[in-house]
Amino acid sequence: MNGVIVVGAGPAGLTAALSLARAAIPVTVLESGNEPPRQPRACTFHPATLDLLDGLGVAAPLVAGGRVVDRVQWRDRLGTVLAEMGMNRLDGLTRHPFRVHADQNALTPLLLRALAVYGDADVRFGARVDGVAEGGTGIRVRVGHTWTRARYLIAADGAQSTVRAALGLPFPRSGHIAQALRVFTDSPLDRLLPSLAPLTYVRDVQQSCTLFGLSDHWRIIFKIPVDGHEPLSQGNLSMLVRRALPGAGGPIRVA
Ligand SMILES: Cc1cc2nc3c(=O)[nH]c(=O)nc-3n(C[C@H](O)[C@H](O)[C@H](O)COP(=O)(O)OP(=O)(O)OC[C@H]3O[C@@H](n4cnc5c(N)ncnc54)[C@H](O)[C@@H]3O)c2cc1C
Structure with a gap:
């Protein structure tokens, strides 16, 4: 059985996966897209976020490639x-007593590169999760016709979360x-x-x-x-x- 399955390879999913990999916890990331998202989105990183990313070893290249806001x-x-x-x-x-302006699609490749070092971390693109079931000692997720089991699941599949819907979790908005x-x-x-x-x-x-x-x-x-x-x-x-x-x-x- 897998340790943890993370659904979604956006910044939240990859940051969670890297944190787990660094703690020697086997992790599998399932991402529906065929490649990391390239669309420009959020572009400002706050000091607390930079401190957190520094702990994961990815703040320095982000700062180097971005614009420091003093x-x-x-x-x-x-x-x-x-x-x-x-x-x-x-x-x-x-x-980091400054903010950094860089697009969030500059962060995901850095997180992916850091994850690649860990043999127990597996990132699968083109893997859309379309079913989730709880039971026994863990959770099962379905990609196409294949079910995979894990002890834990982290739903980082964004605002229109499939996992949230599959588990019937409320999301008032x-x-x-x-x-x-x-x-x-x-x-x-x-x-x-x-x-x-x-x-x-x-x-x-x-x-x-x-x-x-x-x-x-x-x-x-x-x-x-x-x-x-x-x-x-x-x-x-x-x-x-x-x-x-x-x-x-x-x-x-x-x-
Ligand atoms: C156009 C745009 C502009 C934005 N601008 C800003 C901004 O200026 N400032 C700001 O703070 N925020 C901004 N945001 C919001 C910011 O981009 C999000 O808060 C951030 O991306 C959330 O990260 P995340 O990792 O939680 O989710 P996401 O980045 O949405 O990543 C979720 C990932 O899960 C994958 N996925 C979804 N469903 C499945 C599934 N069923 N199976 C497998 N994978 C799945 C998706 O393909 C995606 O890669 C913007 C958003 C958009 C759309």
Whole structure:
């Protein structure tokens, strides 16, 4: 019988699997995708997360490949800096008194590489779990026609968890009143907006946004209503960005 089966090779599943492997507990990861997810998603790592990843030996390469955020800024649309906080206020409280901007799809390959060292850790892609049953001294999971037994199961299969549904576990939720619009740009916002911090919250009564500087691009996140927003043509996107950052000293290319 397997020790632990982890369903899902996202950041949660692989971090759990690596923690188990380092504790010499046999672990099998079952991932429905044929390869690690590549879609850009979350992009900011907090000090506590970096400390945790450091304990697993993967923080250093993540920091090296990302952009270190040494200060957080709040400003208005016209460029007035309302407040700024140096991350060094956390000195002595964490081994990483800064945030790191890197896409979460930079983390999963690091976790996979670290896991590959452990002979008792098995990561299977193209393995979609479609059935789960409890019983006896453990749990059984089904991939296609094959059932596999393990003492424990960790469900890390994301927001639409198959495991949760199979076990009939409740998941109360409510709808969002807004959605996030993510705009990517390779324009150097910190040159176009003087003294801009790599993490900046732009506050405005009509259209606030958050600016994330990564090592090779910037992301601008807008909160927009779920219904009633204008169609998102390239022209509309450019106008939204121009209106949100009128103080920019040059054009901002959007993608
Ligand atoms: C477009 C987008 C943008 C986001 N932006 C941000 C952000 O800016 N900031 C932020 O904090 N968070 C953001 N998130 C949320 C963040 O990505 C998630 O919180 C994070 O991915 C959760 O990690 P996880 O490992 O729990 O699950 P996931 O990353 O969802 O991984 C679950 C894995 O399980 C696999 N799986 C699912 N079902 C099965 C099955 N039946 N059998 C086997 N494998 C299965 C999936 O293929 C997937 O690889 C964003 C999410 C999306 C979709």
